[in-house]
Amino acid sequence: MPSLGADMESGTVVKWLVQPGDEVHRGDIVAEVETEKSNIEVEIFENGVIGELLVPEGERVPVGTPLARVLAAARPVAGHPREPSAAIAAPAVVPTGPAPLTPAVSEPVRPSVETRSRESARAHRAPDKARRRSAVVPPTPERVLSPVLRNLAGRLGVDLGGLRGSGPGDVITREDIERAARPSIRATGRTRSSPFARRQAAELGIDLGTVRGTGPCGAVVEEDVRRAARKGAAGPAPPSPTAAVSAVDRQAALRRSIGNLMARSKREIPHYYLSTTIDLSSATQWLAHVNLERPLESRLVLSVLLLKATALAAKQVPEMNGFYSDDIFRPSDAVHVGVAISLRSGGVIAPAVHDVDRLGLDELMRKLKDLVGRTRRGTLRSSEMSDPTITVSNLGDLGVEAVYGVIYPPQVALVGFGRVVESPYAKDGLLGVRPVVTATLSADHRVSDGHRGGRFLTEIGRLLREPEKL
Amino acid sequence: MTDIVALDVIRRTIHEIAPEADLDEVGPDDTLRESLDLDSIDFLNFVVGLHEKTGMDIPERDYSHLFTLAGCVSYLSSAAQA
Numbered sequence: 001m002p003s004l005g006a007d008m009e010s011g012t013v014v015k016w017l018v019q020p021g022d023e024v025h026r027g028d029i030v031a032e033v034e035t036e037k038s039n040i041e042v043e044i045f046e047n048g049v050i051g052e053l054l055v056p057e058g059e060r061v062p063v064g065t066p067l068a069r070v071l072a073a074a075r076p077v078a079g080h081p082r083e084p085s086a087a088i089a090a091p092a093v094v095p096t097g098p099a100p101l102t103p104a105v106s107e108p109v110r111p112s113v114e115t116r117s118r119e120s121a122r123a124h125r126a127p128d129k130a131r132r133r134s135a136v137v138p139p140t141p142e143r144v145l146s147p148v149l150r151n152l153a154g155r156l157g158v159d160l161g162g163l164r165g166s167g168p169g170d171v172i173t174r175e176d177i178e179r180a181a182r183p184s185i186r187a188t189g190r191t192r193s194s195p196f197a198r199r200q201a202a203e204l205g206i207d208l209g210t211v212r213g214t215g216p217c218g219a220v221v222e223e224d225v226r227r228a229a230r231k232g233a234a235g236p237a238p239p240s241p242t243a244a245v246s247a248v249d250r251q252a253a254l255r256r257s258i259g260n261l262m263a264r265s266k267r268e269i270p271h272y273y274l275s276t277t278i279d280l281s282s283a284t285q286w287l288a289h290v291n292l293e294r295p296l297e298s299r300l301v302l303s304v305l306l307l308k309a310t311a312l313a314a315k316q317v318p319e320m321n322g323f324y325s326d327d328i329f330r331p332s333d334a335v336h337v338g339v340a341i342s343l344r345s346g347g348v349i350a351p352a353v354h355d356v357d358r359l360g361l362d363e364l365m366r367k368l369k370d371l372v373g374r375t376r377r378g379t380l381r382s383s384e385m386s387d388p389t390i391t392v393s394n395l396g397d398l399g400v401e402a403v404y405g406v407i408y409p410p411q412v413a414l415v416g417f418g419r420v421v422e423s424p425y426a427k428d429g430l431l432g433v434r435p436v437v438t439a440t441l442s443a444d445h446r447v448s449d450g451h452r453g454g455r456f457l458t459e460i461g462r463l464l465r466e467p468e469k470l
Numbered sequence: 471m472t473d474i475v476a477l478d479v480i481r482r483t484i485h486e487i488a489p490e491a492d493l494d495e496v497g498p499d500d501t502l503r504e505s506l507d508l509d510s511i512d513f514l515n516f517v518v519g520l521h522e523k524t525g526m527d528i529p530e531r532d533y534s535h536l537f538t539l540a541g542c543v544s545y546l547s548s549a550a551q552a
Binding site: 288291292295296297299301302303341342344345368369372373376377394399 | 487488489490491504506507509510511512514515517518521527528529530
């Protein structure tokens with residue numbers, strides 16, 4: 001079960017779109033998962049053949065639970081001729097034809113093959129990351145690893161190649177990565193925890209060793225203890241076989257999860273706020289001009305310019321774009337902009353448009369339209385939910401002039417745009433009426449300060465004054 | 471196009487972009503975007519939907535005629551006659 005946003009704890013498999021034996025390719029949608037926010041289409045991140053579906057439809061499972069086993073593709077991938085181990089081992093794992101899939105399902109693949117391919121993978125471990133992955137991944141039965149977990153491993157400095165998975169079929173779980181990242185804890189058998197969490201655990205009769213910590217360096221904090229207590233109170237009941245969460249329950253759950261995430265943000269992130277007024281006369285004139293010549297379907301909206309300008313500015317001020325976790329900020333090369341979209345039934349969701357800095361305006365418009373449409377229909381994709389590097393909230397549509405947002409952890413900045421208003425605006429000693437927008441920045445003081453934040457906002461304004469260059 | 475046909479086109483279009491929206495609760499002079507919580511993209515999709523169903527070209531400067539339900543109905547029926 002992929003983590004589709006930092007506030008997600010579990011999800012329900014609503015529907016499998018593949019069956020054992022189906023060949024899948026990176027990016028294919030294999031399942032539909034229901035979360036509190038939306039139904040989300042889960043994409044697969046490797047090529048291969050579906051071996052076994054591990055979670056039946058209708059079952060609710062925690063984030064990190066393997067959903068399916070994926071076997072290496074029957075044919076070696078043409079792009080990897082430089083990896084003899086992969087080319088040889090792959091046919092050995094899955095001989096031709098669909099029939100041998102059945103034993104692979106009940107028996108996590110002949111150990112000899114697996115061992116050999118692992119060893120050859122180790123022997124071939126090259127400094128080049130891509131080559132290493134191609135050596136490790138294809139020959140073994142797929143060790144279902146979502147990009148979220150890979151990302152986590154990267155952040156914690158865990159070498160996945162040397163990690164043993166504890167999940168079914170040796171799949172690497174979130175726990176495996178976290179365990180590998182905290183050797184000191186494992187060695188001493190001691191659980192890191194805050195004093196308050198210890199006191200509370202004692203009061204509630206909870207063994208801290210059994211609680212998964214979400215605090216700094218995996219320390220158990222108060223909230224973890226409370227969560228464990230709630231789970232305990234509810235009993236370790238098996239997950240409900242029906243996915244039928246009532247709309248009211250879903251609403252309440254969504255409100256709670258947004259609340260939890262925002263509380264965490266406010267607790268952990270020292271926000272600072274900046275705001276500036278941006279003259280949009282060039283942008284709106286340019287937009288009206290290009291739209292005049294365009295058929296309806298390809299007209300642009302102002303939001304597209306705002307998103308693009310934000311992404312380009314983020315590229316120039318990298319302290320605004322990336323993830324902060326475990327006391328370290330990791331800037332992101334790619335700019336995936338989370339677009340806050342309010343759900344009419346209540347709540348807000350901020351799925352990502354990928355690589356906004358590199359998209360042309362038309363392409364961006366198409367993606368934005370598609371994203372809004374799918375958000376409304378409740379069919380978002382897993383990659384969109386898990387990896388925004390910065391968020392834009394455009395509440396202008398609702399009529400307010402400025403929005404001071406709360407940062408979505410583990411991101412470090414949120415840009416807010418209010419409503420475009422006609423306003424008296426002085427320039428070159430002359431007073432005129434111009435369309436202006438108030439742009440705000442909420443940013444993380446652990447990563448940047450007002451100086452850099454100011455530079456970022458100013459850059460957005462500068463870019464919007466030259467819309468034709470966006 | 472009669473008003474009834476126009477209303478049906480609008481209803482179907484709204485349903486496509488906002489399935490959970492209830493057009494019956496929208497008064498003729500209420501602003502569609504506010505009543506139905508449509509953002510700028512939703513509104514564009516709404517206009518595109520009207521265009522697809524009627525074949526009418528709707529220039530951007532006419533958008534302001536489409537802000538209310540009554541405005542939409544009269545725009546669609548009068549433009550179709552023109």
